[in-house]
Amino acid sequence: MVARITEAELSRVFRALADATRRDILRRTLLGAVSVSGLAADYDMSFAAVQKHVAVLEEAGLVAKLAAGRERLVRADPEQIARARACLDELEVIWRHRLTGLDAVLSEPEE
Amino acid sequence: MVARITEAELSRVFRALADATRRDILRRTLLGAVSVSGLAADYDMSFAAVQKHVAVLEEAGLVAKLAAGRERLVRADPEQIARARACLDELEVIWRHRLTGLDAVLSEPEE
DNA sequence: CTAACGTACAACCACATGGTTGCACGAATT
DNA sequence: AATTCGTGCAACCATGTGGTTGTACGTTAG
Numbered sequence A, B: 001m002v003a004r005i006t007e008a009e010l011s012r013v014f015r016a017l018a019d020a021t022r023r024d025i026l027r028r029t030l031l032g033a034v035s036v037s038g039l040a041a042d043y044d045m046s047f048a049a050v051q052k053h054v055a056v057l058e059e060a061g062l063v064a065k066l067a068a069g070r071e072r073l074v075r076a077d078p079e080q081i082a083r084a085r086a087c088l089d090e091l092e093v094i095w096r097h098r099l100t101g102l103d104a105v106l107s108e109p110e111e
Numbered sequence C: 001c002t003a004a005c006g007t008a009c010a011a012c013c014a015c016a017t018g019g020t021t022g023c024a025c026g027a028a029t030t
Numbered sequence D: 001a002a003t004t005c006g007t008g009c010a011a012c013c014a015t016g017t018g019g020t021t022g023t024a025c026g027t028t029a030g
Helices: A007-017 A020-031 A036-040 A047-059 A078-100 B007-017 B020-031 B036-040 B047-059 B078-100
Strands: A063-068 A071-076 B063-068 B071-076
Touching: A007 A020, A007 A047, A007 A078, A007 B007, A007 B020, A020 A036, A020 A047, A020 A063, A020 A071, A020 B007, A020 B078, A036 A047, A036 A071, A047 A063, A078 B020, A078 B078, B007 B020, B007 B047, B007 B078, B020 B036, B020 B047, B020 B063, B020 B071, B036 B047, B036 B071, B047 B063
Parallel strands: none
Antiparallel strands: A063 A071, B063 B071
C-alpha cells in the first residue's frame, strides 16, 4: 500500500490530471527532470501559463521541484499517481463486488 | 483493451472525478441503479445541485440514465472508469520504462 | 560590473464551476 | 380531474480556472 490519501487531496490530484497539457508535462517529467523553461518551450502558451500548470501539479503532489542553479528542475512523483490509480481500483472492486456478491474482496493484501 | 479514448474525453473524465460528491455518486451507482432523487436525499445540497453532478458524470460517460416511469435511474459505467485507469497505467509504464530502459513494454497484450 | 537568463509573482480578463431558487412538464396517485 | 412526485432547465451569484502581460529578483555569462 502507498499510504492513504485524503478525499480533498484526491480531488486535487484528479483536478490536476484533468488537463491535457498537465498530463503531457507529467509524461515528460516522468522520463526525467526538466526545467520549467525547458517544458515551456514545447507548448504554444506563455512561460507563466506553463509555470501555473506546474504549480497545479505541484500542489497535487504529482510533481516536485528541485533547485539547480538558476533553474528549477521538475520531476514527477510516481507514488502520487499510484494513489490516484488506487482510487480507481477501489471503484472497480466495488463493481466486481456487486457482480459476484463476494464480501471477502474488502481485505486488501496489496503491496 | 477497452477502446481508445480521446484526450478531450479523458479530461472530462478526470474533471468529473475531481469532486468528492461525484466520486461518492459513482460508488453508489456502481452498486446498483439509483434514482436522481434517491441520490439527492443523501447529500446536504439541493436536488438541482445533485442533478448537475449527475450531468457532469453523464457527459464524462461515467454514468448513464435509464428511464423507469417518472424516475431516471442512474447507473455507473465501469468501462469508462477502466479507461481512466488505463491512462494512469500508461503513466506508470512510462516511469518504469525510464527506470529499466526496456523498450518491449510498449506492446500491450491486455484484455 | 553589466547584461541576459530562468524564475516567481501580481494584476487582470473571459469563461467555467458549484451552488442556489423558481418554474414547467410528464407520470403516478387519489 | 386535481394533486403530488420526480425531473429538467433557466437565471443568477460567488468563486475558481486558464490564459495574458508586466515587474522584480537571484544566477550565470561576457
